[in-house]
Amino acid sequence: MLKDKIFDNYKESADFILDKIKIKPEIAIILGTGLTTLLDEIEDKVEISYSDVPNFLISTTTDNPGKFIFGKLKGKYVICMTKRFHYYEGYDFNELATPVYVLKLLGVKTLILTNASGAVNYNFHPGDICLITDHLNFAGVTPTRGNNLKEFGERFYPIDKLYDKGLRDLAKKSAIDLGFELKEGVYFFTVGPFFESPSEIRAIRLLGGDLVGMSTITETLTAGHCGIKVLAMSVATNYSSDRIENMDGSEVEDVARKVSPRLKSLIIKIVEELGE
Numbered sequence: 001m002l003k004d005k006i007f008d009n010y011k012e013s014a015d016f017i018l019d020k021i022k023i024k025p026e027i028a029i030i031l032g033t034g035l036t037t038l039l040d041e042i043e044d045k046v047e048i049s050y051s052d053v054p055n056f057l058i059s060t061t062t063d064n065p066g067k068f069i070f071g072k073l074k075g076k077y078v079i080c081m082t083k084r085f086h087y088y089e090g091y092d093f094n095e096l097a098t099p100v101y102v103l104k105l106l107g108v109k110t111l112i113l114t115n116a117s118g119a120v121n122y123n124f125h126p127g128d129i130c131l132i133t134d135h136l137n138f139a140g141v142t143p144t145r146g147n148n149l150k151e152f153g154e155r156f157y158p159i160d161k162l163y164d165k166g167l168r169d170l171a172k173k174s175a176i177d178l179g180f181e182l183k184e185g186v187y188f189f190t191v192g193p194f195f196e197s198p199s200e201i202r203a204i205r206l207l208g209g210d211l212v213g214m215s216t217i218t219e220t221l222t223a224g225h226c227g228i229k230v231l232a233m234s235v236a237t238n239y240s241s242d243r244i245e246n247m248d249g250s251e252v253e254d255v256a257r258k259v260s261p262r263l264k265s266l267i268i269k270i271v272e273e274l275g276e
Contacts, residue, residue: 007149009055010098014105016053017079021046021070024107025079027271028228030099030219032115032235034256036082038264042071050083057091057098059083074272079106086214087141088193093218097143100222101152110167110274111228112267113220116256117213118195119236119243120205121185126239126255129175129263130183131168132232135217136209137189143218144225152226162224167231167270174269180262185210187234189217198242212240231270235259 018024031038039045048068050056059066066083085096103111119125148155168184175182188209190196196204196212204212211234223230237255238244 006147007151010101010105012054013056013098013102017048017068017102017106020048021079023077025070025077026107026109027073027076027078027112027274028103028106028108028110029078029080029112029267030084030114031080031082032084032113032215032256033237034116034253035114035235035260035263037260038267039069039080039082041264041268042069042073042078042080045069045071055098056102057085057095059085060089061086074268076271076274078271079103079108084215084219086193087191087218088214093141093143094146096218097222100219100228101149101226104152104226104228108228111219111223111230112270113216113230113232114263114267115213115216115232115234116237116252117187117211117234118238118240119210120188120201120212120240121210124183124185124210124236126236126251127259128183128236129259129266130185130211130234130236131171132163132187132211132216132234133168133184134163135187135189135220136204136207137217137221139189139191143222157225159221159224162220162230163232164229167229170273171231171233171266171270174273175266178262178265178269182233185234187216187232188212190214195241201240201242204240211236233263233266235263
């Protein structure tokens, strides 16, 4: 009965949103730190505060609890999330499955994720936009732990193609059309909220991590469970702690804001080309 209640909670959230937006979006975009300028390009907006949605989560990272923005982008219906949720906010990992399961029930088939991350790879620098090709999740946690919800997928599911190659190829072509190239790399997930020690960074680099951050993994793993295609892009906003001293995160939003116009153009181009 417990899992029936959990599914009913997701459905109640989705039904509330659908009643407001009326049309099922096929594309969802979750916006990372400093990357919300894309919202200026959305037409016929419908805004829904997270706090109004039954059973939904509320961001604790700022005074703004976050909201959904629904509308048209390049003629396609999209729904954006202005805030995402993190383990370090105090949520359990199974709670962090909520946003993507709700998006699935809204009709979403493609999920575009952006985040801000630390550059671990010596060839990555602040300001680089990087496609995530794979991840390392040594935290040993998953948002799909517990009673499996068969309405979304099977308990055991593959993640070897989690970061969709077709979407990555589209992103690379779109970037070239816009006059720049994307880097590609492996994202290493840490729980935060503290930054990593220099020794941890050296270990991450040795293990094959190119970028490090505190988000995205719960969303991609949940999307993999319920059959949503994922395109994840990371903005390297700072060097890792073995490359810079006394890092406090103050540079993250500044760099993200500077890169935001380029990333916005890229996402618009990708959305325009999707399904063409």
